[in-house]
Amino acid sequence: MAETMARREMRLGKPVTAAAETIRSPDTIGAGIAIRDVVKKYGAFVAADRISLDIEPGEFITLLGPSGSGKTTLLNLLAGFQTIDGGQILVDGAPIQNVPTHRRGFGMVFQSYALFPNMTVAQNVGFPMRMARMDRATTDRRVAETLEMMRLSEHAAKLPAQMSGGQQQRVAIARAIVMRPRVVLMDEPLSALDRRLRESIQIEIRDLHQTIGSTILFVTHDQSEALTMSDRIAVMDAGHIVQVARPAEIYRRPQSRFVAGFVGxxxxxxxxxxxxxxxxxxxxxxxxxxxxxxxxxxxxxxxxxxxxxxxxxxxxxxxxxxxxxxxxxxxxxxxxxxxxxxxxxxxxxxxxxxxxxxxxxxxxxxxxxxxxxxxxxxxxxx
Structure with missing residues (x-):
């Protein structure tokens, strides 16, 4: 019963006590997500047209498509930044479309880093835990663990302006995972980085996913990024998901001329x-x-x-x-x-x-x- 309550509190973004935190194990972190006939309209334009997708607990799934295909719209609907016009989104079987963004308990990583310029690296990473009223000892321990995981320990006292773009993005990722959320949403987080740095952080994110076990929904228009990192790829076009499969299947056996031409x-x-x-x-x-x-x-x-x-x-x-x-x-x-x-x-x-x-x-x-x-x-x- 205690484990069930702790998992429910994490899903809804409620404060978690240290006692509840200790009973969560890695194999229960990732949440299952079910997207059912979701519709989003902007006037006459249909950005998401009856989209359905099942995401397994702990899966790394990428939404891949050209600009205007609906991938960021779908991520924003899942995050709660926009309201759906039809259908349903369920996390571990519970509908969330009426749950406020701050109560969903998801980690978010943006393209723009969105760091607080007047806070140190450690303060930026610990911010979600302070908002959740976690005790000081637990916060300090978790921040230290997360900085170590992201190879940022030596930068803990720096301000964001004193760091490179790649380092700032690692800080943003650390902040998103410090609460060990069941779902992490990433909206083109690597697009502002140069090629070599982007490839390096791709590997870091993949290794991080295997370590923390959260379900990750990653948005990109970069085919190589999707092929490198994903358990599965959902290729989107004009508000529809046109194929969902493992990277090798998407590349070797595309189902349509569009997928064949867009991926590789x-x-x-x-x-x-x-x-x-x-x-x-x-x-x-x-x-x-x-x-x-x-x-x-x-x-x-x-x-x-x-x-x-x-x-x-x-x-x-x-x-x-x-x-x-x-x-x-x-x-x-x-x-x-x-x-x-x-x-x-x-x-x-x-x-x-x-x-x-x-x-x-x-x-x-x-x-x-x-x-x-x-x-x-x-x-x-x-």
């Missing part, structure tokens, strides 16, 4: 269907090249769009079985990768990415070569 670089080839054998489909390009590709549920009709990722295409100096000729139109050296564009004899352009190896020279524009890919390297879009 893609070669989308329009083909004619010439045969079917279970999940394998035989296809012909406009230039007459015949190849096989895998399909989730078979193909309806006599036409299909096939996805071949740039890194799945092999280069050959001359013809090999199942290859086709192509002409180099662009070749760039990217360090660890070569980025090569070719045009097929039927006029279709394909992008190829291959690792840089000592024996391979960057092919000059106009070079004739052959390319190929295997049946398992291509995917028929539904």
């Amino acid at each position: 670089e893609s070669n989308l080839i329009d083909t004619q269907v010439v045969g079917r054998n279970g999940r394998m489909v035989t296809l012909r390009t406009p230039g007459g090249h015949i190849f096989e590709a895998e399909s989730r549920n078979g193909v309806q009709g006599d036409k299909a769009t096939v996805l071949v990722r740039p890194e799945r295409i092999a280069l050959h100096d001359g013809p090999v079985p199942c290859s086709l000729p192509a002409t180099v139109t662009s070749a760039l050296f990217l360090g660890e990768l070569l980025r090569i564009e070719v045009v097929l004899d039927d006029g279709q352009t394909l992008l190829i990415r291959c690792p840089d190896i000592a024996a391979r020279d960057l092919p000059p524009v106009g070079t004739r070569l052959h390319i190929s890919w295997g049946a398992g390297e291509s995917w028929v879009l539904s």
